[in-house]
Amino acid sequence: MFHTPGRSRPPTQTFRESLDAHGGVCLFRRAAGGLALLLLAASAHAATIPLFNTGVDGNGNPLAPGASDPHWQLIAGEGVTAPVPAVVVSEQHPSGQYFETTDSMWIWTDASGNGANTPYTFRLSFDLTGFDPGSVSISGFWGIDDTDGAIMLNGAAPEGSGLTLTPTSFDNFNIQHPFSITGGFVAGINFLDITARDVSNPGALNVAGLSVLTTPVPEPGAAVLFGIGALALAVSRRPRRYSNLDPASRQQS
Numbered sequence: 001m002f003h004t005p006g007r008s009r010p011p012t013q014t015f016r017e018s019l020d021a022h023g024g025v026c027l028f029r030r031a032a033g034g035l036a037l038l039l040l041a042a043s044a045h046a047a048t049i050p051l052f053n054t055g056v057d058g059n060g061n062p063l064a065p066g067a068s069d070p071h072w073q074l075i076a077g078e079g080v081t082a083p084v085p086a087v088v089v090s091e092q093h094p095s096g097q098y099f100e101t102t103d104s105m106w107i108w109t110d111a112s113g114n115g116a117n118t119p120y121t122f123r124l125s126f127d128l129t130g131f132d133p134g135s136v137s138i139s140g141f142w143g144i145d146d147t148d149g150a151i152m153l154n155g156a157a158p159e160g161s162g163l164t165l166t167p168t169s170f171d172n173f174n175i176q177h178p179f180s181i182t183g184g185f186v187a188g189i190n191f192l193d194i195t196a197r198d199v200s201n202p203g204a205l206n207v208a209g210l211s212v213l214t215t216p217v218p219e220p221g222a223a224v225l226f227g228i229g230a231l232a233l234a235v236s237r238r239p240r241r242y243s244n245l246d247p248a249s250r251q252q253s
């Protein structure tokens with residue numbers, strides 16, 4: 001190591017030069033880049049909980065009438081022995097009824113909207129892994145044809161508002177009804193269940209405008225990674241005064 005007499009050099013500079021001499025800076029920069037990508041990916045995952053309205057595809061786009069719903073399942077009701085996908089009903093505005101949205105479709109037990117005059121239950125599953133269940137809230141709009149509507153969370157009536165639709169009324173399907181769930185969430189997989197009864201065919205259910213508010217829970221491993229990544233990035237971004245110079249020219253600078 002060469003030093004100009006009477007001139008001091010910060011300790012970090014010496015550390016940097018030492019890394020340079022062994023190619024360590026290059027490896028460190030690559031590691032920093034990799035960690036940054038990992039952190040970005042983890043952050044993007046943690047910031048999003050997919051919640052799907054009724055009758056939409058994986059991108060949230062409305063499905064065609066008659067399509068099977070990939071997210072909402074029919075889990076209980078007369079003749080239901082096992083969960084099956086709900087179906088987008090063919091007639092989205094029977095007799096000019098049913099409210100219309102741009103982000104959902106009406107679904108039921110089959111495309112014709114037929115069904116017995118008994119309650120049916122439809123389910124949306126979602127994963128809260130990585131989130132504090134106590135910090136979660138969900139809001140949206142819903143409508144049913146016809147009555148006895150109830151929104152349940154994990155098998156129980158949750159905290160919130162607008163969670164029932166009774167008695168039988170045209171308003172149940174002519175108007176979007178706001179609801180919110182503010183409690184009753186659990187860690188991991190959660191079940192949002194909606195029960196409704198069709199008094200006379202057709203029957204249908206619509207859930208629109210679903211959104212979720214929550215706070216991610218930093219995992220210990222992620223926190224350690226974040227610290228390492230931040231340190232690596234800080235070091236890699238220091239000015240490279242000498243890294244492209246030979247020892248002789250370094251002495252001149």
Ligand SMILES: [Ca+2]
Nearest residue numbers: 145200201202
């Ligand atoms: Ca009906």
